[in-house]
Amino acid sequence: MDILQAVRYRAYSLHNYQQIPQVESLSDRQKFDISVVGSVLPFKVNNYVTDELIDWSDPASDPIFRLTFPQRDMLLPEHYRQMAHVIRSGGDRNAIKEAAHRIRLELNPHPAGQMALNVPLMDGVRLTGIQHKYRETVLFFPSSGQTCHSYCTFCFRWPQFTGMDEWKFAMRETELLVRYLEAHPEATDLLFTGGDPMVMNYKVFSQYIEPLLDGRARTNIQTIRIGTKSLSFWPYKFLTDPDADQFLRLFERITRQGINLAIMAHFNHPRELATEAVAAAVRRLRATGAQIRTQSPLLNHINTDPDSWAEMWRTQVNMNMIPYYMFIARNTGARHYFEVPLVRAWEIFREAYQQVSGVCRTVRGPSMSCTPGKVQILGVSELPLGEGLMQKVFALRMIQGRHPDWVAKPFFAKYDPEATWMSDLKPAFGEKFFYEKELESITSDTPDEEHYLFE
Numbered sequence: 001m002d003i004l005q006a007v008r009y010r011a012y013s014l015h016n017y018q019q020i021p022q023v024e025s026l027s028d029r030q031k032f033d034i035s036v037v038g039s040v041l042p043f044k045v046n047n048y049v050t051d052e053l054i055d056w057s058d059p060a061s062d063p064i065f066r067l068t069f070p071q072r073d074m075l076l077p078e079h080y081r082q083m084a085h086v087i088r089s090g091g092d093r094n095a096i097k098e099a100a101h102r103i104r105l106e107l108n109p110h111p112a113g114q115m116a117l118n119v120p121l122m123d124g125v126r127l128t129g130i131q132h133k134y135r136e137t138v139l140f141f142p143s144s145g146q147t148c149h150s151y152c153t154f155c156f157r158w159p160q161f162t163g164m165d166e167w168k169f170a171m172r173e174t175e176l177l178v179r180y181l182e183a184h185p186e187a188t189d190l191l192f193t194g195g196d197p198m199v200m201n202y203k204v205f206s207q208y209i210e211p212l213l214d215g216r217a218r219t220n221i222q223t224i225r226i227g228t229k230s231l232s233f234w235p236y237k238f239l240t241d242p243d244a245d246q247f248l249r250l251f252e253r254i255t256r257q258g259i260n261l262a263i264m265a266h267f268n269h270p271r272e273l274a275t276e277a278v279a280a281a282v283r284r285l286r287a288t289g290a291q292i293r294t295q296s297p298l299l300n301h302i303n304t305d306p307d308s309w310a311e312m313w314r315t316q317v318n319m320n321m322i323p324y325y326m327f328i329a330r331n332t333g334a335r336h337y338f339e340v341p342l343v344r345a346w347e348i349f350r351e352a353y354q355q356v357s358g359v360c361r362t363v364r365g366p367s368m369s370c371t372p373g374k375v376q377i378l379g380v381s382e383l384p385l386g387e388g389l390m391q392k393v394f395a396l397r398m399i400q401g402r403h404p405d406w407v408a409k410p411f412f413a414k415y416d417p418e419a420t421w422m423s424d425l426k427p428a429f430g431e432k433f434f435y436e437k438e439l440e441s442i443t444s445d446t447p448d449e450e451h452y453l454f455e
């Protein structure tokens with residue numbers, strides 16, 4: 001294929017996915033599953049994903065198919081039965097909508113009461129498009145970047161994509177953002193997130209960036225990060241889309257001003273690194289002086305093979321990208337389908353990490369983004385209790401902490417082979433983890449809250 005030949009973007013969802021030519025090869029049963037699960041969980045895919053990433057010879061076991069198409073087991077059997085019943089008995093749109101809403105409410109749609117804690121106030125106004133959890137880094141949710149080129153089936157933003165949440169974290173204006181950053185010189189990093197900010201066209205996107213450039217703002221921003229899945233889901237964004245070159249020139253302008261531009265690229269599987277289009281897009285981005293850092297959650301049914309992680313990191317480095325995070329998937333939506341016990345997550349990380357050289361070991365993980373911070377699982381150890389007794393523990397540390405003092409301090413949890421998230425862990429010694437008292441004083445309004453963010 002000639003990569004510089006423009007490819008027209010075609011998006012598919014539940015209503016028109018049967019027009020995807022390859023879908024003909026699916027069985028009636030598979031299509032029915034898609035309509036049942038896709039009525040509850042968001043579904044959107046595009047022609048790059050269907051034409052160049054999915055191997056249609058056996059879609060049921062294809063990681064990219066599972067990553068983007070609804071799968072039967074993503075709903076609990078009870079929920080599946082409820083929705084299948086509504087559809088089989090000829091329920092109309094409203095009946096389907098109602099059943100979907102009822103099921104969604106049982107899927108822990110808001111693992112974060114995150115607004116209350118992370119959304120800053122300025123002059124008495126809640127800046128809902130901003131989250132400022134860690135001192136150095138401000139997250140910005142531009143209102144026009146709250147959707148994606150395709151949806152990942154595991155995504156914790158699913159309530160937003162089903163219309164449950166109406167993009168409530170988004171902000172239209174950069175003016176408030178700039179004022180906030182000017183008032184917070186401790187913030188050195190600005191992270192554009194979404195959805196995917198790279199769904200915006202140039203005209204819209206540049207309006208968010210321009211106010212930060214050419215010395216117009218007196219902020220202390222030294223790094224601009226853009227969290228995006230566009231390299232995996234639509235690399236033509238940087239190749240043949242009509243405004244591709246404008247984006248690249250803007251990126252060049254950013255880096256020439258001495259601002260570090262980091263594309264935080266989201267890759268879940270080595271397959272996403274294998275097309276000519278992604279290779280070309282990476283080359284063009286790197287030529288602007290931008291860095292590309294990579295991240296992914298660990299997902300059952302998609303990427304639990306340590307070799308595929310080692311291959312991902314190695315390939316990324318060869319392509320001139322920097323491995324950054326391996327995350328533990330959040331406890332929301334179809335978590336039962338994707339979750340991996342923490343101990344297994346650590347084993348996979350370790351088996352992959354052991355296979356690669358130091359240039360790939362910039363990756364950090366496995367890491368949980370939870371209320372106190374980004375908690376990394378260092379491993380499983382046995383500690384002597386005296387009198388020849390040993391206690392098995394998880395050794396943990398924070399890569400990021402809500403309180404900067406918490407970072408990089410080792411702490412221990414009781415070993416639990418079934419634990420899949422921080423909330424399952426108990427302190428190995430004493431009643432509380434070292435940070436809990438201080439955390440309670442910060443979070444007393446919303447004690448259950450768990451946090452953002454893996455983009």
Ligand SMILES: *Cc1c(COP(=O)(O)O)cnc(C)c1O
Binds near residue numbers: 134369374399452454
């Ligand atoms: C991960 C994350 C960041 C970025 O943290 P770094 O350690 O700088 O990569 C910022 N804000 C939130 C809420 C995060 O979860």
Ligand code: SF4
Binds near residue numbers: 195228229
């Ligand atoms: S993981 Fe990122 S690209 Fe995927 S659906 Fe969620 S926000 Fe969009």
